[in-house]
Amino acid sequence: MDSKTRDTLITLFKDKLNEAMRFYLETCTRCGLCVEACHVYASMGNVKYIAAYRHEIVRRIYKKYFKGRGKLWPSVGEAKELTDMALEELYEAAYSCTGCRRCMLYCPFGIDTQMLMSIAKLLLIGASAEPEILTMLADTSIEKGKSIKLFKKGFLAGVSNLEADVVKKWKIKAGKTAIPVDVKGADLLYVALAGAHSIVPAAAIFNAAGENWTLSFFEAVNFGAFVGDPTKTKLILDRIINEAKRLKVKEVCICECGTAYRVMKQVSGGQPFKVSSITEVHARYIREGRITLNKSTFKHGVTYHDPCQIARNGGIFDEPRFILTHLTDDFREMSPDPRYNWCCGGGGGLVALGEDTLDFRMKSSKVKVDQVKETGATILATACENCHTQLSNLNDHYTMSMEVRFLSSMVADALVH
């Protein structure tokens, strides 16, 4: 690594150092409490996957370039120079961490491993050593926001193709549109993913509840957050914020995508609209009696996987369980305390990297498979695209012979006319 690259990287590191980050970097006492926290360590048993070990990889560089002791007496804190080898270590730490923050429940100080890994991810971007595909996907999203006119026609044609499927699930009154798009003054803006599975069931439920809603032009997923690029994350997010402001909606509802929900909820700042996940909206419809569900639709055991970004990091635990009690009599909890549910192993961009990470994803999620198997359920419900893909892969790889379902599609199937 030449000195110019190194200087750039150190500037990038410096930009990340806010008060919280300095706390996280200074405080770890390496007490080892987080040993049990990480699903990767629990499944694979390699010390480099312990949360504190991951921190230390970033911390060594911090000590070297930002601390006097790292210069005077580097060996005592194992301060380390930023080299190509250090970058490799950073890559391995950052892209084996799914950002599930289970370790935050163990740490006596609440050190946020995901935040420290975001430094690692930013350094990798600075050195052009990040997974290219994630950057490419992020750039495509940003491009789409800039030139919406080019995409508009194709998007509308695609949506109208889906309308017949929506009507099949829930009949609407004549003259109404099954999937309204670009409606000014709508109450709710639904931000979906590019895929029928994310639009059709949700649309049927909105229509059943008589919601005044509109579908967003943009897909919810934020690849900028996966690759850890704050600028791109913001640009991708702004597309949706601007659309919501233009349409003057009261509520932005994020589809079953964990990252999209967390970023929208926690990064968007104060906005004139409310942010909710589709799970919250469905629970509200049931509570208000706007939709009724047939409780005998799912007869065999159902278990629910809490997506980390929605549950542990977004605080939504009660709503999915409330919905499930209206879907089945046989709901089985995976962990006595849902905050401690294992991560599926697909977060942090690992699923988006596809086949490249498949082997690692399967090996690192052994504990999750055991946890699911223990319930003896036949249906595995979840509310996140990433989790769904990962759990489906696990289902095939470990021949669990379960049915992996989206919670929203289960609600759509159980709608009572």
Place this chain on the structure above:
Amino acid sequence: MHSIRLTYQAQRGFLFFLTVNQGLALYDTFLLPTVRKHNQVFWIFLMLFHICFLLLIIGHVELIGDFTVFQIIPHEVFLGRGFVGLILSVCVLLFLLRRFASPIRELSIPEDYYLLVLLFLTILFGSQMDWARRWYEYGNLSVEDYRTYLSHLVFLRPALPSEITESGHSFMLVLHVFFANLFLMFFPFSQLMHSFLSLPMNKLRRG
């Protein structure tokens, strides 16, 4: 139905003049609930360690000056006839041995060992000194002598009261002060800063 928020609410209560999150942050900082939940034996030793450490700090305040607040109870009481130090050294020894077992061994860095060894030696000589003073009646050392010795070290004006050198346990005292000084010098540059940062960090987690 399962409710996470309720389990949290049950833990608050007595500190009505604080917001709930401030109260919870204090609870997290001083009672270490995450440790208690995941490793109870470790939690007992951690609590013992920190309580004893606090007692000894209060017991040492008179070496700096007279503070009426701390003198309601005599300083001697906080030193617990050397037994507070004994408990503390057992805890430190345990923490040190813990670091030699995998996987905490792989997590540890030299700083962690240095600090624990320094602390162990400081406490060892401190407690020994306390016993020596009482058992062999080396009682001729007064608080004033200690105070003179320490303040001269701190202000870099070396002076050695004759009582210090003549006393039978002077080598213990000198070593105790020496290791304690090394420990204090290392303090602001090490993970020991967790003692000040723990509260703001737990406040950050609680929001």
